[in-house]
Amino acid sequence: MNFDFSDDQRLLQEAVCKMLAETSTSVEVRHVLEGRKPYSDGVWHNLIGMGAAAAAIPEAYDGAGLGYLELCLVAEEAGRYLAAVPLSSTFYLAAEAILHGGSEAQKQRWLPAIARGELIATAALGSRETYLGQPALVFDGKTLNGTLPVLADGALAGLLVVRVGDDLVVAELKGAGVTCEALPSLDPTRPYARLGLSAVPAEKLAAAPGAVVAQRVLDGAAVLLAFEQVGGAARILDISREYSLERKAFGRQIGSFQALKHKMADIYTRNELARVHAYYGAWALSSDAPELARAAAAARVAATTAFNFAAEEGIEIHGGIGFTWEMDCHLYYRRARHLGQLLGSEHQWRARLAAELIKEAA
Amino acid sequence: MDFRDTPEEAEFRAQVRAWLAANGQKRNSADETFGEGLDDAAKLAAAKAWQAKKAKAGYAAITWPKEAGGLGGTPMQHVIYQQEEAAYVVPGMIFEVSIGMGLPTVMMWAAPELKARFLRPGISGQEIWCQLFSEPAAGSDTGGIRTRAEKQGEEWVISGQKVWTSGAHFCDYGILLTRTDWDKPKQEGLTMFIVDMKAPGVEIRPIHQMSGDSEFNEVFFTDVRIADKYRLGEVNGGWKVMLSTLMQERLSVGGNLPTDLHRHLIALARKCQWDGHPALEDARVRDRIADAYLQQQGVGLIISRGLTALSRGKTPGPEMAITKLVAAKAMQDISAFALELAGPEGMVGFEALGNDWRYMQRLWLGSPGARVAGGTDEVLRNVVAERVLGLPGEIRTDRKVPFRELAG
Ligand SMILES: Cc1cc2nc3c(=O)[nH]c(=O)nc-3n(C[C@H](O)[C@H](O)[C@H](O)COP(=O)(O)OP(=O)(O)OC[C@H]3O[C@@H](n4cnc5c(N)ncnc54)[C@H](O)[C@@H]3O)c2cc1C
Secondary structure, three states: EEEEOOOHHEEEEEEEEHHHHOOHHHHHHHHOOOOOOOHHHHHHHHHHOOOOOOOOOOOHHOOOOOOOOHHHHHHHHHOOOOOOOHHHHHHHHHHHHHHOOHHHHHHHHOOOOOOHOOOEEEEOOOOOOOOOOOEEEEEEEOEEEEEEEEEEEOOOOOOEEEEOOOEEEEEOOOOOOEEEEEOOOOOOOOOOHHHHHHEEEEEEOOOOOOOHHHHHHHHHHHHHHHHHHHHHHHHHHHHHHHHHOEEEEEOOOOHHHHHHHHHHHHHHHHHHHHHHHHHHHHHHOOOOOOOHHHHHHHHHHHHHHHHHHHHHHHHHHHHHHHHOOOOOOHHHHHHHHHHHHHOOOOHHHHHHHHHHHHHOOO | OOOOOOOOHHHHHHHHHHHHHHOEEEEEOOOOOOOOOOHHHHHHHHEEEEHHHHHHHHOOOOOHHHHHHOOOOOOHHEEEEEEEEHHEOOOOOOOOHHHHHHHHHHHHHOOHOOOOOOHHHOOOOOOOOEEEEEEEOOOOOOOHHEEEEEEEEEEEEEEEEEEEEEHHHHHHOOOOEOOOOOOHHHOOOOOEEEEEEEOOOEEEOOOOOOOOOOEEEEEEEEEEEEEEEEEEOOOOOOOHHHHHHHHHHHHOOOOOOOOHHHHHHHHHHOEEEEOOOEHHHHHHHHHHHHHHHHHHHHHHHHHHHHHHHHOOOOOHHHHHOOOOHHHHHHHHHHHHHHHHHOHHHHOOOOOHHHHHHHHHHHHHHHHHHHHHHHOOOHHHHHHHHHOOOOOOOOOOOOOEEEEEHHHH
16 A cells, blocks of 8 residues: 655655745736736746646647646645636646547547647536526537536636537637626636537537546546645645734734634644545546545545635634735635535535445445 | 555455454454453453464564564554454454553563563463553643652552553553652653552552443552562653653554444434435435545545555654544544434434444444543644644643642
8 A cells, every 4th residue: 555645746746836836926816816817827837838737638649648646736736826727627627528538539639739738628517506507508419509607717718618418519619609708706816707609619529428528527626626625725724823823912822822723723634634535536536446436525525625614714813814805815715615616516525425435335 | 656455465465364264253243342242251361362362373463573572564564454353353442552552661661571571471462451641630631640659679669549541450560650759840750660450559440431331440559569670761751651652652553433434324324214214315414424434534544644654664743643533523423423313212222222223322422432532632632733733832830840839
C-alpha cells in the first residue's frame, strides 16, 4: 500500500503553487470579482503553458500526458489560490467528456485546441436539481436548438458538450445562432450565463453511451473539485490562524481562547477527512477502480462540507473585519458555495454515496 | 498511489491467512465475541492460550525487534495481520494496554535483565500489564498525581490511589506513575516504576461502569514496597517516561474504529419500518449511512496515510490525534442513530429485541468511555490546536509552583 503522492507529483504541485502565489493574487482575483476582466487570463495562460491544466490529456492530443493524480494536485493549488479560470468547465468536464465519449476524429478535432489553450470549453451533463427547469434542447442529428438557462463559463466558452436525453452532443459556440447573456453570480469570480441555440451545428459524441460517459465524467470532476475545495479550505484555515495570532482582545491573542482553538481544530479535522477522501478518490480515478462512484461521492460530500465550514467559520474568527469587502474571507465564502453546488448539491451526492453503499452491502 | 498489496505484502497476507485458518475460529456473525458462555476465569485462560499461540507464530508483537520476542516486521504487516484477524473470534481488549503501552515502556526504559525477565512472558500473554497513571485528582492533568513514593534504603514505599485502571483485576504487573518530590513543580517531581499487582498492600476494587461491565478499577497502594531496580528512568524523570508511553499510541497509528458500522446500519434499516416502508428507503436514513461511512472510512484512510509516512521513514506527527477524536464520536453518533431506527422499540434491550441489536446497543453504552479514555475530546482538540496548528497553550497558573502548594 502506498497512500500518498510521489515526489515527482509533489514537484509539479510546488511549481504550480509557486506560479499561482505570484499570479493569482488577491488583487488579480479581485479584478475578476469586480468585473474588470472576465477571467484571469494570465493565470490561465500559465496553467496551460506549464502543461498543468492539460495534465490528464494524452500527448497524442497535445496534452502533458501525465495523468489524473497530477491534475488533482493542480486542482488543489487552483483552489488554494482561488484561481479565477475556467479550469473545471474546460478540463474536468468538457475535455473529459470528449476524451471518454468522442470518436478519434472528434478527439483530434477538439482536444489539441483545448490542451493548447486555444479553446475554452464547458459542459452541461445534466443536473437533478433545478428551479428554472431542465434545458429545453432538441438535437436533430445535425443541429442543436433551444436554451440552456444556466451554464457555468457559458460566456467564455467556444465549445459546449451537452447532455440531450441519453446522448452527449458537442457544438461550437462562436458561430451564428448562439445568443449568450451573462448572469449575475454569487461568486463573481466564477461566471454563469444563459445560452440560446438556434440551428447551431452539432454532433453526437458517438464512441460510447452518453449517459455512462456523463456519469464517469461527473465522478471524475467530483474528485477534482474536491481537491480545489481541500486547497481552498486549507488556505482559509491558514489565513484565519494567522489572524488569530495577530489580533488581541481582553489582553490576549484571540487564538489563545479555547473556543477559537477548538473551532480551528474542528476545521482542521474536517479538512483532513476531506483530504484523505479526496486522495482516495484520486486513487480510484487514476486507476479506473470500480470504487470510483463511492470514492467520488465521498470526496465530494466531505470536501463540500469542509470548505463551507472553514469559509463560514473563517469569517467568524475574523470578527467584524471578516465581513468587509476588503478582506479576502468572502472570496472563500463565495467560492466554497460555488464549488459545492456546481455538480449538484451535497445532498445529491450523499444520496449517491448511500446508494453505492447499499448496493455494495446487498 | 496504490492501495493494492505489494508482492511482499501479499505474501505476508497469505501467510497470515493460512495461519489463522489453521489456528483460529472464524466469526459466524459480525458481533460474535470471544469466550461467549465462558465465566471470567475460563475466558481469561482461553485468551492467554490464544495469545501464546499467536506469540509462538510471531504475530503477537509484529513490529518488535526479534531479540525482544517480536517478528521484526513493519507497521504495515501489523495492519495486515489485524485486517485478517478481524474475521476471527479473538480476545478484544485484554492485551491492548499490555502490548501497546506497558511492555513498550519496559522495552524503552528497563535494564537488560528486566527486559529478559518481562518481555517474553508479556508478549505471550502469560503475564498481563496495566497502566496506572490516572488518579481521582488527576486525569487530563496527569502531572497532578499524588500517589507517593518514598525511598527507604534500596526500596521505595508506595502509598496512594489510582483510578480507571483498565484490566487491573486480571493484570500481573503495571507501570506506575508516582510523586517523589513535592517541592518541585508538578511535572518535575514524578517517577515511574514497575509494580507487581499481586504485591502485599495492593488492593484492587472493580468499578461498576455505566455500561454495566467492570473493566476498570480503583487501585489502592498501602506501603507497597518496590525495589529500586524496578524504577523506569531517572528519579523525578517520570514525566519523560510517561510521554514516551503515550507516544507509543501514536506510533501504533491508533484509532480503532470498526470499519463496518455502515453495514450494521444498513442491515438494521432494512428490517425496521418507517411509515410502513423499510427505513432503508428513507432519505434521512440514507444520509446517516453516508455519514457513518464518511467518518469511519476517513479514519481508516488517515491511518493508511500515516502508514505510508512510516514506510517512507517519516514519523506521523500529532495530527494522528484526530483519528481517536473522530472515531469515538462517530461510534456514539452511529450507534445512537441505529437505536433510533426502531423508534420506541429501540429502547428494548437486545435480550428481548433480538441479537441483531446487541452490537449497536453495546457500542452506544460504551462510546462515552471511548470519548474520555486516552484523552478526552477537549484535550485532543487542544493537542491539535497547539501541536498541529501552533496556537498558544492554555493559560496556566500551576507551571512554576512547587507541587506541595498546589496540593494544598
Ligand atoms: C474506559 C476508560 C478506560 C481508562 N483506562 C485507563 C487506564 O488504564 N489507565 C489510566 O491511567 N487511566 C485510564 N483512564 C482514565 C482516562 O485517561 C481519564 O479519564 C481521562 O484522561 C480524563 O481524565 P478525568 O477522568 O480525570 O477527567 P477530567 O480531566 O477531570 O476532565 C473532566 C472534563 O474536563 C475537561 N477538561 C480537562 N482539562 C481540560 C482542558 N485543559 N481544556 C478543556 N477541557 C478540559 C475534559 O475534557 C472533561 O470534559 C480510562 C478512562 C476510561 C473512561
